[in-house]
Amino acid sequence: MFAAGAKGVKTMGYRVVVVGATGNVGREMLNILAEREFPIDEIAALASSRSQGSEIEFGETGKKLKVQNVEHFDFTGWDIALFAAGSGPTKIYAPKAASQGCVVIDNSSLYRMDPDVPLIVPEVNPEAIDGYKARNIIANPNCSTAQMVVALKPLHDRAKIKRVVVSTYQSVSGAGKEGMDELFEQSRAIFVGDPVEPKKFTKQIAFNVIPHIDVFLDDGSTKEEWKMVVETKKILDPAVKVVATCVRVPVFVGHSEALHVELENELSATEAQEILREAPGVMLVDKRENGGYVTPIECVGDYATFVSRVREDPTVENGLALWCVSDNLRKGAALNAVQIAELLGRRHLKKG
Structure with missing residues (x-):
């Protein structure tokens, strides 16, 4: 994995920073x-001063990385910085990294709707990455948007999507470690009869669902729902109409979505299945029998966006309904960022 080379000899690898x-x-x-x-x-592994000096594993390579303080880090000479630090730190350090010649791939929402920053899902709009030089920054979409557009892209290419109605079932890991801890602690409290007090979420999440992710906007939608609308338009097609209801569910990892799609041209469920079966990044698991579909538990740790329950929607002309599941920490965040880095390497930062 590590391309070893003598000092002054050009090697085949990149110098990569992970922030957060x-x-x-x-x-x-x-x-x-x-x-x-x-x-x-x-x-290099970077985080806040609180984590400075601690060690973190680099996958299963056996290599330990000593965490460095992002505040004092010089990005000069580094090729790619993957940011997973949230909008606050990103606002400070992403422009610094970009100005020092390091290409930033940012997982926060900060730059997604910036017209000078490409918003990329490599299976959907790889050509958009060519605009990264305007700011030296590339944005990673919202976790729910990423898996949805992977499933929608092949259908859009074949029959042109007019409208999408999506309901999400989003795991607590989308709210970070605090969200996962809260689900665990509340579940344990309920079993032993202790009182349950919401902290991270607005209501009890254990054995419950909460139709509220991020802040409310003036029109009654939440910011998470707004993100799905505007990001889908930017990544897939500005003409596509989207309405979303985003719901937090008591699942640790893996986001699910029920999609209702209205198409411009006729497309049968059988044809849609054939298209999805061959689509990049999609794994079709669609048997009309008990257990013939994918749930969040099965998708954890996998790279794919799983699609099941493909059927025709008789309530609209040229309508389809489908079920979409993906590991939100992977395709919804980290995997998509690494895929962007791979795409960037192929198209722009070639080594050797």
Whole structure:
């Protein structure tokens, strides 16, 4: 994996930084870089001063990385920085990295709708990455948007999507470690009869569902729902109409979505299945029998966006309904960021 070379000799790997390396997504980025054998000469793990000096594993390579303080890090001479630090730190350090010649791939929402920053899902709009030089920054979409557009892209190419109605069933890992801890602690409290007090979420999440992710907007939608609308338009097609209801469910990892799609041209469920079976990034598991579909538990740790329950929607002309599941820490965040880095390497930062 590490391309060793003598001093002054050009090698075949990249110098890669992971910012926010100690969080859920940052750790997953390190795991996926190792799993996919991304060509690396040198790697640095950065976090806040609280984590400085601690050690973190680089996947299953056996290599330990000492966490460095992002505040004092010089990005000069580094090729790619994967940011998983949230919008606050990203606002400070992403422009610094970009100005020092390091290409930023950012997982936060900060730059997604910036017209000078490409918003990329490699299976859907790889050509958009060519615009990264305007800011030296590339944005990673919202976790729910990423898996949805992977499933929609092949259908859009074949029959042109007019409208999407989506309901999401989003795991607590989308709210970070605090969200996962809250589900665990509340579940345990309920079993032993202790009182349950919401902290991270607005209501009890254990044995419950909460139709509220991120802040409310003036029109009654939440920011998470707004993200799915505007990001889908930017990535897939500005003409596609989208309405979303985003719901937090008591699942640790893996987001699910019920999609109702209205198409411009006729497309049968059988044809849709054939298209999805061959689509990049999609795994079709669609048997009309008990257990013939994928649930979040089965998708954890996998790279694919799983599609099941493909059927025709008789309530609209040229309508389809389908079920879509993916590991939100992977395709929804870390995997997509690493895939962007791979795409960037192929198209722009070629080594050797």
